[in-house]
Amino acid sequence: MVLDELTPSRYFFGSLLAASVVLSLFTYPPVGVLAIGAAGCVLLVVTEGLEDYIGPMTIVALTVLATVTVLSASLCVVRRRTESRFRRVQAVAEAVQLALLRPLPTRIGSLRLAGFYRAADDEALIGGDLYSVRPTPFGIRAIVGDVKGKGISATQTVATVISSFQEAALLHPSLSQVAERIDVALQLDRDNPPMEPMGDGRPAYMPGDTPGPADEVFATAVLLEFSEDACAVRILDRGHQPLLAVQHGTASVVETDHSLPLGMGDLLPTPPRTVTHTLAPGDILIAYSDGVTEARDGAGTFYPLRERLQGHCAGRAWPISPTGLVTFLEEDVARWAPTLGDDLVAIAFQPAAPSDED
Known part of the structure; x- marks a missing residue:
C-alpha cells in the first residue's frame, strides 16, 4: 500500500498482499490466516477507493488474494495436522527409548x-x-x-x-x-x-x-x-x-x-x-x-x-x-x-x- 501511494497510479502493487497471507500460514492458525487475508482485501478496497481507482486490476487482485487466502488456510490445516502427528510420533519414540535404554x-x-x-x-x-x-x-x-x-x-x-x-x-x-x-x-x-x-x-x-x-x-x-x-x-x-x-x-x-x-x-x-x-x-x-x-x-x-x-x-x-x-x-x-x-x-x-x- 505504501508503494501504491508513492508511485504513479499506473503502477499497481496490491497483488503483493498475497505474499503476506502465504507467509502467515507458517506461524498462524487457519483462523489467523483467514483474518489476515480478509484484512488484506479490506485494505486493498479502502486504499483503491481513496484513490478513486477501483478497476479491473483491483478486481483481479481481490480475486487472487481471496484464492490465495483460502488455499493458504487449507495448507495451514494440513501443516498443523502434520505437526501434531509428528509430535505424537516423537513422543512414542521417546517412550520407546526410555523403555529400552533406561537412564x-x-x-x-x-x-x-x-x-x-x-x-x-x-x-x-x-x-x-x-x-x-x-x-x-x-x-x-x-x-x-x-x-x-x-x-x-x-x-x-x-x-x-x-x-x-x-x-x-x-x-x-x-x-x-x-x-x-x-x-x-x-x-x-x-x-x-x-x-x-x-x-x-x-x-x-x-x-x-x-x-x-x-x-x-x-x-x-x-x-x-x-x-x-x-x-x-x-x-x-x-x-x-x-x-x-x-x-x-x-x-x-x-x-x-x-x-x-x-x-x-x-x-x-x-x-x-x-x-x-x-x-x-x-x-x-x-x-x-x-x-x-x-x-x-x-x-x-x-x-x-x-x-x-x-x-x-x-x-x-x-x-x-x-x-x-x-x-x-x-x-x-x-x-x-x-x-x-x-x-x-x-x-x-x-x-x-x-x-x-x-
Missing part, C-alpha cells in the same frame, strides 16, 4: 556408573547400540553391545537382546547361561524374520533401513557381573570391543576370552570362558561400542580412545569420577568427529570407596 542411575549399591549414548542419525533417538544395567540376586549385571544393522531392523534386535538380558539376568546364576538365553532369542528372530506387512499395508521395513539377510541377526556384546563390593567383575566377551581399565592415570586393555557374537552360540564348539578382573576402589572400567573407536576426524583418522583417556587422566587428582570421565569422552569424541558414521555408547563403572556415602 543410568549414578550408583547401584557399591557401584558407581555413568554413560552416554548418541545415535548416528541426529533425527533418531535409538540406533543399533545397546546397554542395560540391573541389580540381581547374583550381583550387579550389565550388558553393553552393538547389533547388526541399522534403523528399525536394528531397533527390533536391540529390543530382543535387552528384554532377554533383563529376564535372564534375574533367573540364571552364570553369565554363560544368560548369554545362551540371548542366543536362543536371537536365533528365533533369525529363523522367524518379520516379513509380513503392517496392519495398514505398509512394509515392515521403512525405506533406508538395512535389515540384511535373515541369517545375520547377531550382536557383539560384553556381559559383566560385579561382586557385592564391586571390586571384582566377571566378564563374558561375545565378540565386542575390548574393555579399558583406568587405574591411577593409566589406561590399559582388559584381557578377556574373545568369542563369537550373541546369536551365533550354535556355532561355538565349547561355551565361552568367563574371566574375572579385580578393581580397586577408584578404578574405572569402561565398556564402549566400536562407534567410539571408529569415529573419524576430517583427515579420516580413527579416534584413539586409549591414548586420549591416558592423556586426560595423567597428572590429574585421583580418583576421577565416572561422570567426569564420561563427560570428557563425550565432548572429546564430538570435537574429534563432528559428523558420526555410527552409533556411540560408553559406560564407565567404578567401585565406590568404603568411606563413600550415598
